[in-house]
Amino acid sequence: DTAVSQTPKYLVTQMGNDKSIKCEQNLGHDTMYWYKQDSKKFLKIMFSYNNKELIINETVPNRFSPKSPDKAHLNLHINSLELGDSAVYFCASSHFVGYEQYFGPGTRLTVT
Amino acid sequence: RKEVEQDPGPFNVPEGATVAFNCTYSNSASQSFFWYRQDCRKEPKLLMSVYSSGNEDGRFTAQLNRASQYISLLIRDSKLSDSATYLCVVGAGQGGADGLTFGKGTHLIIQP
Numbered sequence: 726d727t728a729v730s731q732t733p734k735y736l737v738t739q740m741g742n743d744k745s746i747k748c749e750q751n752l753g754h755d756t757m758y759w760y761k762q763d764s765k766k767f768l769k770i771m772f773s774y775n776n777k778e779l780i781i782n783e784t785v786p787n788r789f790s791p792k793s794p795d796k797a798h799l800n801l802h803i804n805s806l807e808l809g810d811s812a813v814y815f816c817a818s819s820h821f822v823g824y825e826q827y828f829g830p831g832t833r834l835t836v837t
Numbered sequence: 838r839k840e841v842e843q844d845p846g847p848f849n850v851p852e853g854a855t856v857a858f859n860c861t862y863s864n865s866a867s868q869s870f871f872w873y874r875q876d877c878r879k880e881p882k883l884l885m886s887v888y889s890s891g892n893e894d895g896r897f898t899a900q901l902n903r904a905s906q907y908i909s910l911l912i913r914d915s916k917l918s919d920s921a922t923y924l925c926v927v928g929a930g931q932g933g934a935d936g937l938t939f940g941k942g943t944h945l946i947i948q949p
Contacts, residue, residue, distance in 0.1 A: 758936070766922070768881065768939040781936050815880055822936055823869050823928040828880035 728752050731816050731829040738806055739837055745802045746832045748816030756780075757799040758817040758826065759791060768815070774799055775822055806836045841927050841940040848945050854915050858943045860925030861907045869928030870901055872910050874921045875942065881924055884910075912945075920947045 729750045738744055750757060758781075759771040773781035774793040788804045799816060816829040843860045850856045862870075870887035885892065887899040887908050898911040908927075912919055925940035 760939075765941075767941050768924070770936060770938075773936050825869075825871055825883050825886060826937060827883065831880050 729816060729818055729827050729829040731814075731832050733832060734830060735833050735835075737835045737837065740806055740808060742806050743802070743804045744806060744834075745800055746814055746816075746834075748799045748801070748829055750797055750816075750818040750827070750829075752818055752820075752827060754818040754820050754827075755796060756819045756822050756824075757793065757796075758819075759799065759801050760815040760817060760828075762813045762815060762831075764812070772799075772801075773822065780822065803834075806834075808836050810834060811836045841925055841938050843923075843925050843940040843943045845941060846944040846946075848943065849948055850915055850945065851948050852915060852917060855911065855913050856915055856945065857909060857911045858923055858925075858945075859907050859909045860940055860943075861905075862925075862927045862938075863906070864927065864929055864938075865906060867906075867927045867929060869937075870899075870908050871926040871928075871937070872897075872899055872908075873924040873926055873939070875924055876921050881939075884923070915947050917947050917949060920945055 756775045758773045762768045771785045772791045777793045790802045793799045813831045815831045817826040819826040841862045872884040873881040874884045875881040887901050891900045896913045900909045922942040924942045
């Protein structure tokens with residue numbers, strides 16, 4: 726009965742590879758987010774979707790492409806991975822934009 | 838994106854003491870305010886929302902000062918389990934329509 730789940734929890738891959746992270750929420754929320762938390766622990770928003778529509782798209786390389794097949798899912802695909810992409814990626818959801826958010830457990834991505 | 842600023846600490850506090858953190862925000866149009874807690878290698882979790890009139894939840898009290906654009910968190914009778922990073926979060930834009938902006942967090946260490 727996990728509220729916000731992400732897979733995989735850990736991802737180790739080589740530079741240049743393409744990988745995807747999946748996120749699902751069973752809270753019935755309308756809005757979902759992707760955040761990146763780097764080694765300095767700063768949590769920075771990357772994307773936000775509301776009812777499957779992209780509403781926030783921060784300055785993120787276009788190697789990162791979010792996809793929302795339905796309100797309950799928001800996936801993140803990353804092309805041509807670079808060393809600097811190593812971080813923890815958190816998915817979150819909220820009832821509406823600006824409301825309290827609930828986070829998934831995170832995906833720890835290591836690019837070697 | 839407007840900033841949310843916090844003292845990173847660490848705050849080293851003996852068990853049983855009272856500790857307070859402040860956080861300042863720069864966007865005067867901000868409408869929603871929260872404190873989150875993040876344990877090491879875990880996801881951020883909502884601690885409490887912050888209302889204009891101030892609010893209390895057990896040992897935790899949050900206050901909002903719109904005129905000075907800061908929010909505060911007071912923890913009374915601190916426990917070892919309170920050791921964590923506390924994130925100040927502000928809903929940017931009118932009604933939080935621009936999503937949430939996270940501060941970099943204040944690291945709290947409760948010492949026995």
